[in-house]
Each structure stands twice: as structure tokens, then as C-alpha cells.
Amino acid sequence: MQGPSQAFALCNxxxxxxxxxxxPFDVVYCGQTxxxxxxxxxxxxxxxxxRCTHVPMEMDYQPNRxxxxxxxxLICAxxxxxxxxxxxxxxxxxCRGGLVQIALTENDGVVHWHTGLHLKPVEF
Structure with a gap:
């Protein structure tokens, strides 16, 4: 069981x-980075x-596009x-179903992402 959601600053x-x-950003999802x-x-x-739902591959056709x-x-290249x-x-x-969405909030000029049931920050 995971505790309450935590917010992490992502970008302006x-x-x-x-x-x-x-x-772009990294997350741990179901135990994988x-x-x-x-x-x-x-x-x-x-x-x-x-991660495309057809085949779990990265989708961007150029970096961050x-x-x-x-x-x-949004298109899978x-x-x-x-x-x-x-x-x-x-x-x-x-494709099957949909992409795994990550909760965001935006306030005071900053976008934050939120942990969830299967999401957590990458530990360095």
C-alpha cells in the first residue's frame, strides 16, 4: 500500500x-524506470x-516531439x-486502450507531477 500522493516540480x-x-522526465512504473x-x-x-500501447516502445519521432x-x-513514430x-x-x-496518464498540477508558474499507485520518482 502506498501513502498519499507526492508532488515533484517538473518544469516552468x-x-x-x-x-x-x-x-521529458523519468519515473519508476511497476518497478521499472x-x-x-x-x-x-x-x-x-x-x-x-x-510507451505506445501497441508495442511498449518509446513514441517520439524526434527527441521530445x-x-x-x-x-x-499524439503519434507513435x-x-x-x-x-x-x-x-x-x-x-x-x-493501439490498445490508452497511454498511462501521470497526474499534473500547475500553479505559480510551475508544473508538478504526482506519484500514484504505480508511479514513483527515480532515485539517483
């Missing part, structure tokens, strides 16, 4: 631009594990699976 709010580059990313879409910040050319979908930036749900291509 201005680092996340609508449909722009992501801010995984890459994660935060993006901004329609003025709201979201974060997900960088997840949006398709329209800026409305390997298989073309498309996900909703607001929910992480699969919207097309070879």
Missing part, C-alpha cells in the same frame, strides 16, 4: 507550449508514460498509433 509553465515539444513526457494542449498540461503535423494528436492529447486514449492505428 512557460516550458510547455501548445502542441509543441514535450518536457521508464521515460515519461509532459505536453500542453489547448492551454492544459498533460503527462504520459512514453509527439504531436502529428496538425498539432492535434514506430507504428503510427494516434492518441488523444487530453485523455491518452487510442484514436487510430494499431
Amino acid at each position: 509553465s512557460q516550458d510547455l507550449v501548445n502542441s509543441g515539444d514535450a518536457v 521508464c521515460m515519461a513526457f509532459a505536453i500542453r494542449y489547448q492551454d492544459v498540461a498533460y503527462a504520459y508514460l512514453n 509527439f504531436f502529428d503535423l496538425t498539432g492535434h494528436w 514506430t507504428h503510427g498509433a494516434m492518441y488523444s492529447p487530453q485523455t491518452g486514449q487510442c484514436r487510430g492505428g494499431p
Whole structure:
């Protein structure tokens, strides 16, 4: 059983631009260190594990780039699976379900990510 959620500063709010580059970070998910990313879409910040649901591979086609050319979908560079930036749900291509979402909050110009049932910070 895990205790209450903890918040960790991730980046300044201005680092996340609508449909722009992501801010990467590492998390421990189910006992494994995984890459994660935060993006901004329609003025709201979201974060997900960088793991396609079709085949558990990192999704970015260039470092920290997840949006398709329209800026409305997150896309897996390997298989073309498309996900909703607001929910992480699969919207097309070879994928099952949705991306693993990571809780974010934003206040006083700083974006924070939150631990959850299966998420914790990477210990160095």
C-alpha cells in the first residue's frame, strides 16, 4: 500500500507550449524506470508514460516531439498509433486502450507531477 500522493516540480509553465515539444522526465512504473513526457494542449498540461500501447516502445519521432503535423494528436513514430492529447486514449492505428496518464498540477508558474499507485520518482 502506498501513502498519499507526492508532488515533484517538473518544469516552468512557460516550458510547455501548445502542441509543441514535450518536457521529458523519468519515473519508476511497476518497478521499472521508464521515460515519461509532459505536453500542453489547448492551454492544459498533460503527462504520459512514453510507451505506445501497441508495442511498449518509446513514441517520439524526434527527441521530445509527439504531436502529428496538425498539432492535434499524439503519434507513435514506430507504428503510427494516434492518441488523444487530453485523455491518452487510442484514436487510430494499431493501439490498445490508452497511454498511462501521470497526474499534473500547475500553479505559480510551475508544473508538478504526482506519484500514484504505480508511479514513483527515480532515485539517483
